[in-house]
Structure formats: structure tokens, C-alpha cells
Amino acid sequence: MQSIGYVVLAVVILLVMITIHEFGHYVAGKTLGFGIEEFAIGFGPKLYSKNTKSGEVFSIRALPIGGFCAFKGEDEDDDDPKAFNNRKPWQRIIVLVSGALMNFLLALALIFLLFGAYGRPVYVVTEREKLAFPSTDINETAILKEGDVILTMNGRRVYLATDLMKSIDGKAAGDMVPILVLRDGEKTELNVRLQRRGDFINIEDTNTLLASLGLRSLTATNVRLGFFQTIGNGFEYSFRITGTIFTVLGQLFTGKLGISSLGGTITTVSVTASAIRVGGFNYLLMMSSFIGVNLAVFNLLPIPALDGSRVVFTIIEWIRKKPMNRKVEAAIHFGGFIFLIGFAVLVDILQLF
Numbered sequence: 001m002q003s004i005g006y007v008v009l010a011v012v013i014l015l016v017m018i019t020i021h022e023f024g025h026y027v028a029g030k031t032l033g034f035g036i037e038e039f040a041i042g043f044g045p046k047l048y049s050k051n052t053k054s055g056e057v058f059s060i061r062a063l064p065i066g067g068f069c070a071f072k073g074e075d076e077d078d079d080d081p082k083a084f085n086n087r088k089p090w091q092r093i094i095v096l097v098s099g100a101l102m103n104f105l106l107a108l109a110l111i112f113l114l115f116g117a118y119g120r121p122v123y124v125v126t127e128r129e130k131l132a133f134p135s136t137d138i139n140e141t142a143i144l145k146e147g148d149v150i151l152t153m154n155g156r157r158v159y160l161a162t163d164l165m166k167s168i169d170g171k172a173a174g175d176m177v178p179i180l181v182l183r184d185g186e187k188t189e190l191n192v193r194l195q196r197r198g199d200f201i202n203i204e205d206t207n208t209l210l211a212s213l214g215l216r217s218l219t220a221t222n223v224r225l226g227f228f229q230t231i232g233n234g235f236e237y238s239f240r241i242t243g244t245i246f247t248v249l250g251q252l253f254t255g256k257l258g259i260s261s262l263g264g265t266i267t268t269v270s271v272t273a274s275a276i277r278v279g280g281f282n283y284l285l286m287m288s289s290f291i292g293v294n295l296a297v298f299n300l301l302p303i304p305a306l307d308g309s310r311v312v313f314t315i316i317e318w319i320r321k322k323p324m325n326r327k328v329e330a331a332i333h334f335g336g337f338i339f340l341i342g343f344a345v346l347v348d349i350l351q352l353f
Helices: 002-031 089-118 161-167 206-212 227-254 265-279 281-299 307-320 326-352
Strands: 036-051 057-071 120-128 149-153 176-183 186-193 215-223
Touching: 002 036, 002 057, 002 089, 002 265, 002 281, 089 227, 089 281, 089 307, 120 227, 149 161, 149 215, 161 206, 161 227, 206 215, 227 281, 265 281, 265 326, 307 326
Parallel strands: none
Antiparallel strands: 036 057, 120 149, 120 215, 149 176, 176 186
16 A cells, blocks of 8 residues: 555656646746637546636546646637737747746756755765775775765766766776765865776776776765755756756667667656655655656657647748648647657556566
8 A cells, every 4th residue: 555655646746747847838828828728637538627717728637647738729720819820939939848947947946955955966985895906006095985975076076877977988997087075074085096997997887887996886875065055056966867868868869778778657657656665755856856857858859749849840930931731730740649659658568578
């Protein structure tokens, strides 16, 4: 029963993020005078529906895995001046990107709360290698010690494991790397020699990363910061998450990652529920912020049915001074929607088997 509760909480988090996204579209459309037909939370049959005085429909639907904000004349020609496709291109673009913007702003607020309440993510040295550095290098400022909290590496602030890897990207074994650590409550500058375990450091291999630093293990933890540091680090952390998402997308396109590494809605809910069960409210904030940034980035990709694709069509119309065939565009977005649903199901199946 407890596991079911975590799953329900994970579903609620996902639904909130999607609702916030659609609310971004709604607020922007309402502000700019677009005609709005329905704002729905969830998909499928209506469980609750209410007509507002302005003629809009607010509904709650049976399947808590999505939602939508339906604008008048969004996928068809309509004579109403308030219809979506009759509005100026720059107004439509603002409405289209407002969903992703709202996701990003909520994720940023959650990151500020996470950093303020628990501190920013860092890595602490939990076990060093038995094999030491050459005897000439053994001193307090040349080695990482158990208990050291890694703050920066090669001038790069460390939040994620990928930050550690990117910090030695292109470095050769034997090179010296500056590392700022928190040791016994004080900041200490180290100059650590990368161990000779191959010709070059493989930044995609965590085990090689650890060995190159003379370590057996690192553990993720948090360190508390002052108010302004919390705000500044929060912004940087959100951009790091965004960069990581683009890195993963690039690895997918180049074949370095297979689609079995991805997950759909079921996988997202499962991973989120597991993280919350292990880490509590701390991980709830962290996973929620990750989902928020992911939704923001993913929805702006130029894939049919997503906001990014609709922005591309709007820009093309803006340049051409005339729209594409609305029926053709609608068919492209519908095909994209079917593809995305099928792809999400496929990656979930691959995760299960």
C-alpha cells in the first residue's frame, strides 16, 4: 500500500507539471485576447465540466496523464478574429512557448527551495584507492581524502556526475587538475594528478573517472549556501540540467545511446516514485525540477505535435506572408502525436523487458 502511495504521488507530480504547462498557454492566450474553447486537466472522458461566463469550458478528465488548452481555430481556418490562426505570428509564438516557460520557472522555483532547504548537490569522497600516487606527490594538497566535499573541478562547479566527467574531458592521464574541496569545514585548493590508467581519460566511464582521481567511490550529498549563492547556483544548476538533456539527445542521434536508455510515462512515474521513497521530500523536489526542465526542453523540440514544431510552422508562415495548408499542417501534427504516443509505449516496453 505504501508503494502505491508513492506511485500516486509521482502521478500527481507529473500531472501538476503538465497542468502548469497548459496553464502557461492559457494565461498567455487570455492576456493576448485569443479565443479559448477548453482548458482540460487529464485526457479521456470528462469527470467534471463547467462552462464559464466567457464561454470557455473547464474540465477534469479520467486519465491523469496529460491535459490541454484548446484554442479556437487552432488547426483549421476560422473567420473569428480571436481564432488562434488569425492572430499575429509573434502573438502565437508567445503563446506556444509560454507553456515551456512556465515549466522552467516552476522547476527553477523548486530548485531554489531545494537548495535553500537542503543545500546544493555535491559529491563527497567516501573511499580512496589503496594504490597511492607516486611518493613525490603524496601531500595534503595533492590528493583527495575521504570526507572531502568536491565543490569545483578544473574551474567547473560540480552538481552532477557529468560535471566531473566534463571537467577532465580531453585531459591525459598524468595531467594535473585543480580541485576545490570542503575539508574539515574549510575550503581547500588541491592540485590532483590524474592516475595513469590508460592513455586518455574516458569521460563516459564512471569507473575510469574514479580511478583517474585515485578513488574507489563518491557519494552524492548536499552543502548549504548563503541566500545569494543559493539563487546563483540554482540558475546554474537549471542550465546544467538543460545541457545534460541536450547531451543525451545528441548521444541518441549519434548512436552512443540506444532508445532502451529512455523511458516513457510509466518509466517516469516508476523512477520518480522510487526516488521519493528512498530520498523523501528532498528527492521529491529534485525529481519535480528534473521533470519540469525536461518538459520545457522536450516541448520546444521541432517534432510534429510539439510546441516547437508549431513555432517552426508559425515562423515559416511569418516569412512566407501566408500560411501552409491548414489541413496538411493538422495532419502532420496528428501524425506526430501518434508517433510520440507509440514511441513512449515502445520505450516503456523496452524498460520492462
